[in-house]
Amino acid sequence: MTSDSIHGMWSSRLMFILAASGSAVGLGNIWRFPYVAGENGGGAFVIIYLICIFLIGIPIMVSEIVIGRFARKSPINAMATAASKSNASRKWQLVGWMGVVAGFMILSFYAVIAGWVLSYVFQLGSGVFVGISGESAEQIFKGFVGNVWEVLAWFTIFLAITVVISARGVSAGLEVAVKYLMPILFFLLVVLVIYAAVTSGHFLEGVNFLFSFNFEKLTWNSVLEAMGQAFFTLSLGMGAIMAYGAYMPKDASVIGTATMIALMDTGVALMSGLVIFPLVFANSLESSAGPGLMFITLPLAFGQMVGGQIFGCVFFVLVAFAAVTSAISLIEPAIAWLIEKLKTSRRVAALIVGVCVWLLGLGSVFSTNIWSDLFIFDEMTFLDSMDYVTNNIILPLGGIFIAIFAGWVLSSMILDSEMTLDGWFYPVWKFLARFIAPAAVAIVFFMALLQV
Ligand code: PFF
Numbered sequence: 001m002t003s004d005s006i007h008g009m010w011s012s013r014l015m016f017i018l019a020a021s022g023s024a025v026g027l028g029n030i031w032r033f034p035y036v037a038g039e040n041g042g043g044a045f046v047i048i049y050l051i052c053i054f055l056i057g058i059p060i061m062v063s064e065i066v067i068g069r070f071a072r073k074s075p076i077n078a079m080a081t082a083a084s085k086s087n088a089s090r091k092w093q094l095v096g097w098m099g100v101v102a103g104f105m106i107l108s109f110y111a112v113i114a115g116w117v118l119s120y121v122f123q124l125g126s127g128v129f130v131g132i133s134g135e136s137a138e139q140i141f142k143g144f145v146g147n148v149w150e151v152l153a154w155f156t157i158f159l160a161i162t163v164v165i166s167a168r169g170v171s172a173g174l175e176v177a178v179k180y181l182m183p184i185l186f187f188l189l190v191v192l193v194i195y196a197a198v199t200s201g202h203f204l205e206g207v208n209f210l211f212s213f214n215f216e217k218l219t220w221n222s223v224l225e226a227m228g229q230a231f232f233t234l235s236l237g238m239g240a241i242m243a244y245g246a247y248m249p250k251d252a253s254v255i256g257t258a259t260m261i262a263l264m265d266t267g268v269a270l271m272s273g274l275v276i277f278p279l280v281f282a283n284s285l286e287s288s289a290g291p292g293l294m295f296i297t298l299p300l301a302f303g304q305m306v307g308g309q310i311f312g313c314v315f316f317v318l319v320a321f322a323a324v325t326s327a328i329s330l331i332e333p334a335i336a337w338l339i340e341k342l343k344t345s346r347r348v349a350a351l352i353v354g355v356c357v358w359l360l361g362l363g364s365v366f367s368t369n370i371w372s373d374l375f376i377f378d379e380m381t382f383l384d385s386m387d388y389v390t391n392n393i394i395l396p397l398g399g400i401f402i403a404i405f406a407g408w409v410l411s412s413m414i415l416d417s418e419m420t421l422d423g424w425f426y427p428v429w430k431f432l433a434r435f436i437a438p439a440a441v442a443i444v445f446f447m448a449l450l451q452v
Pocket of ligand 1: 023024025026027028029106231232233234235236238239240241326327329330
């Protein structure tokens with residue numbers, strides 16, 4: 001199958017890399033990675049996370065790209081087509097369905113956090129954080145998320161931006177945006193790492209916290225969290241990369257491309273940690289402060305920096321862009337499927353998806369204010385529960401099925417033709433996809449369950 005997708009195509013391999021990195025690099029790296037690492041004790045968690053990226057994440061990313069690029073359809077139909085061309089049951093499309101549901105659930109809380117980011121663009125720009133103490137930074141954060149109307153408004157604005165961009169198609173506009181914004185984000189992160197290294201006086205403490213092998217603190221539950229974070233940060237297990245793979249040109253090696261994306265993504269996550277933890281220690285904040293961590297430490301740092309008002313404002317703008325380029329990939333599987341199913345326009349499809357996500361997102365909007373005492377699982381608000389269930393259960397489960405499908409079910413004729421450019425990495429990938437990735441996910445699930 002060499003034809004193009006009806007949804008459009010990336011103009012080159014580079015554009016695919018940019019779009020897929022745009023999907024991967026997002027709130028998961030800058031907001032979620034540091035706080036989840038903090039809650040799970042740091043070092044050992046980070047090591048497990050890195051192992052998961054390389055042994056489980058990259059093989060699954062390759063599997064998603066191969067399936068998507070072969071079928072050139074939405075993940076639901078791509079799974080069905082790939083299965084029937086391999087003489088397997090079309091029921092495999094259920095994996096695509098699971099991904100669409102996960103996409104809705106993730107975006108419903110992702111857009112709420114991205115709304116916080118948007119609000120912080122203006123708060124930093126206004127100068128309220130200039131010269132502020134850690135305690136007051138915490139108070140400003142709590143005051144903001146406690147205000148239901150403000151959170152609702154920013155959430156709605158972010159979702160609307162996402163829907164509008166998706167409705168226009170993943171066009172040159174977006175490709176161009178990613179091309180310029182990602183390098184600037186990278187550059188600003190490097191500046192912040194240097195700032196943290198030079199001025200915080202606690203840089204080594206931060207490094208130690210992130211990289212010391214303190215395995216006593218590690219529980220199976222935190223291993224599950226590390227694995228979930230690896231899936232989330234690489235946008236795996238729900239078909240986002242499969243959808244993007246459907247628009248990828250044939251003349252690119254899959255494994256090389258996937259590895260590059262994973263390395264870039266990991267770099268951004270580690271740098272975020274190296275910015276945030278030295279500041280946490282320098283200001284005697286809690287490393288396990290939870291979802292608010294970034295919203296307290298970063299404004300604090302910017303507030304003490306020369307030119308921090310502008311700098312901080314720009315930084316949050318870039319984080320917001322990183323969030324948008326991830327958000328559009330979260331709804332792409334659902335939109336592409338609706339277009340194929342209803343033969344409707346992209347606009348209508350995007351609007352339908354947007355409204356559904358908005359309704360579901362209300363639960364997360366309320367989680368820090370009127371529903372802050374409502375716990376779904378133990379001690380977890382609606383927002384926390386959405387996050388926990390998708391990252392730690394649905395994405396890894398989707399990932400297992402995708403790896404097993406690509407490794408065992410997909411016909412070798414299809415595989416051979418998709419992987420001609422991958423040389424000896426091809427058998428290595430096959431081994432990881434067939435045995436290591438599914439077994440590792442299964443073991444972590446099983447042990448975490450036993451422990452509860
Ligand atoms: N990878 C994104 C991030 O790290 O922020 C989040 C994400 C995007 C997860 C797309 C899943 C997905 F399909």
